[in-house]
Amino acid sequence: MTPLAGKSKAIHFFGGEDEYEAKRFARLFLEREELREDPSFESISGDAQSAAEAVAQIDRLREALQSGSLFGSRKVVFWKEVHCLGAKGVGREQGVSEALESLLEVLCGLRPEEVILVIQAGAVDERRHFLRELRRIASVRLFTPLSSERSEDRALGEVAERMRERGLSPTTELCERLWIASGGERQRLDSLIEKLSLYLADSRPMVSEELRLLLRDGSEAIVWDFCDAVVGGKVSEALGELGALLRQGESEVALLLALGQKIRLAALGVLLWESGWVRLSGSGRFVKAEVASEGQAYFPKKKSGAPVSPWQLGMTVAAAKDRVARSWAEALLLLAEANRQMLQGGEKQIRFELALLRLLRQQRVSS
Structure with a gap:
């Protein structure tokens, strides 16, 4: 019995x-x-x-x-x-x-x-x-599915719990990366956590670049890294990520839209930061944005309607704040014009690469 x-x-x-x-x-x-x-x-x-x-x-x-x-x-x-x-x-x-x-x-x-x-x-x-x-x-x-969870805090909490079950210590960055890389699929998430646990089995220190490559499991994670590289003004890294995405057949229009969302987040985040409504706490991979009550109405949202995580907003603002909000708004206009040209026909890859180079050149000039 x-x-x-x-x-x-x-x-x-x-x-x-x-x-x-x-x-x-x-x-x-x-x-x-x-x-x-x-x-x-x-x-x-x-x-x-x-x-x-x-x-x-x-x-x-x-x-x-x-x-x-x-x-x-x-x-x-x-x-x-x-x-x-x-x-x-x-x-x-x-x-x-x-x-x-x-x-x-x-x-x-x-x-x-x-x-x-x-x-x-x-x-x-x-x-x-x-x-x-x-x-x-x-x-x-x-x-x-975890991907249908509308509360990001609950979703990331589940990712953290699954990491603890494998004896891993979750951090905000790791949970975010695992969630993005898995696409909200629990089976893929467990597979990534298994890879991570094997990587850390010999108590090696975590190297950010190695982890970034390790947790790539599909193009969505590479798109995320590509957008981060562009906002951070890392020219060679951004072009390398773009090449990898195009080689595996990623749509130029889809990449432009993803980059536009990231730059919109940078523009809005920097504007809130310039207004004194966003304060950054922590440093490096652990930076987090704290939004004042006056800025809550402007707090960025995802397509699902859920707010962007404080960690994602903080990382974006930390990388983007060397440029004023106005320049990020101009970058959005540049991408909008590139999108219009791409929809009119012609060689989409060349138009996208030209828009990206102009954007990165603007960053160097305004830095």
Whole structure:
């Protein structure tokens, strides 16, 4: 008997759009409760590719739940990789819906001292009667992608917690870099943290340039480094990053828009700093912006509506404050003109490179 024997719920459901996280929590639950070691443990697949296959799997699950344990004790059933509960695919077939309704009758009669059912599923349609009833009788956990989290503080907090689980000490910069590099995908995030933990396994000191390269896992992180290099006036680094992005097929228009967002942040941040409404604390990689109450109404926002993190704003202002806000506004106008020319046709790469060189030359002149 595991510690679950005295609990009131016979069914434990892990599912949602973030199937990777649902699988991870289902696995941890099975391990923590030692359910896989139970002699009556039985695993049933739910990865049906057709309605007929889904109905057959549901029938097999029903039989497993009703057959009882061969050992005369409580039975443990794991229904894994279930894909018939969503709003698309086989889950919308009439035969599957009827099979689920029939299964629901069995689930409502389960007693935790006799049967423990663990369900691990992908995306689910919470409007369906099956899911509504399941919430009433089961312990249900649904997982959404980290990328859909509107609170940046919560997202970065989760990144920090995952780092601590691997024995790493999180910093604001590392959490930001991991979040950006992962694209908000937890599976990629865990992979990056694994790489980081191996890199730091021999207690080597963290070298910023090495970490910057290590945490690149996709073009989004390189775009971030490219924009940082431009705002910091690092000509050779910016051109090198641009070359890498273009070689891997990144769109010149997309790069221009990303750079425009970064320069807009620089213009607004420096304007707030010149007005005395932003104060920088910390130094180097740990600089952070503190915005006075008078400047909160102007605090920059992301496309999602969430505010830019104090660390990102601080790093941008620290790199950009050697130029006045007006010059950053002029840089925005320069990029807007380049965007107009690129949309009119012609060689986009040449137009973008010329605009970038003009921007960097302006920085040298005004510095």
